[in-house]
Amino acid sequence: MARTARLKETYGIYYIYQASSAERPLFGSDEDRSYFLEILKRAQKKFEFKLYAYCMLSPNAYHLVLDPNGSDLSSIMKSINIGYAMYVKCEHPLFRDRYKSTPLTSDEQVQNQIRSIHQQSSSVYNSYCHYDLKHPLPLDWISPLTKESYGGTSLTGGDQKVQDLSCQNCITTFDDAESLLIRIAKEDGKTATELLKDKACRNQLIKDFRRQSTLSLKELGALFGGLSESSVCKILNK
Known part of the structure; x- marks a missing residue:
């Protein structure tokens, strides 16, 4: 058969x-x-x-x-x-x-x-x-697990993220992510706005921040120049 x-x-x-x-x-x-x-x-x-x-x-x-x-x-x-x-x-x-x-x-x-x-x-x-929260071993190839992992809806309600399974040493707040983006731009001799004008660079940064943070798609869009969630999704899936 x-x-x-x-x-x-x-x-x-x-x-x-x-x-x-x-x-x-x-x-x-x-x-x-x-x-x-x-x-x-x-x-x-x-x-x-x-x-x-x-x-x-x-x-x-x-x-x-x-x-x-x-x-x-x-x-x-x-x-x-x-x-x-x-x-x-x-x-x-x-x-x-x-x-x-x-x-x-x-x-x-x-x-x-x-x-x-x-x-x-x-x-x-x-x-x-x-x-393991007591003795975590950082593994940069383990993806952060947030509510967007299930397609943008959380069965736990509201805008709650899956905190007990999210990655260790990740960026967990919008302010921290914004500070990091400004620092990255400064190291390149640019402002964050100038850095994001390079779309290839912007798109790669979006992917990097997605892997190394627990930011939602909406937060990523706001961080990278006011992009919509669908636009962020398209960039992540390229």
């Missing part, structure tokens, strides 16, 4: 689960885990997906929570799994079946899923080390 084709998944947050086959564990050592992390980072750089959580402490499976951010989820996973399988070079199939992807459509689902895959360990092979 032919297997059912996957729907093309390009936006939204997904929980990804991939298990090993019975012949070999996915991770035989921390060296394997380190190599998998490098593959994950390279895939993120190539496809520009947003990674919110990961765990590879089990020898037999890995877990991810990510947003394809406009890229094809199937292509992302193929890149990760093929890259790792080529590294392992095992005689038998490495993975048991295809990866499983589950859409997470509310902030509650995302938070619960991240908590369920996190084990309270300071290991770099588990992104709990990033969210």
Whole structure:
């Protein structure tokens, strides 16, 4: 019987689960885990997906929570799994079946899923080390998680952000973001207004501030010259 084709998944947050086959564990050592992390980072750089959580402490499976951010989820996973399988070079199939992807459509689902895959360990092979408020390990490739991650609506009400899962060492207020933008412009010998006249520079800064802050799309638009939320969205998706 032919297997059912996957729907093309390009936006939204997904929980990804991939298990090993019975012949070999996915991770035989921390060296394997380190190599998998490098593959994950390279895939993120190539496809520009947003990674919110990961765990590879089990020898037999890995877990991810990510947003394809406009890229094809199937292509992302193929890149990760093929890259790792080529590294392992095992005689038998490495993975048991295809990866499983589950859409997470509310902030509650995302938070619960991240908590369920996190084990309270300071290991770099588990992104709990990033969210641990007592001893956070800064990981600049983990995306900040805010209400805009769910498409601009928060099921927690009002303009509340998902504070307990937001990134560490991120810009959290508009005033701090504005001060940083002014400082960046000053280092370039310009005012903020002059700096933003260069659209390529402005667009890159919008992407950088999106990754390194918990500002909403509306706040980003106000910071970068009064852009609408839809305009900011288009820039982020380029």
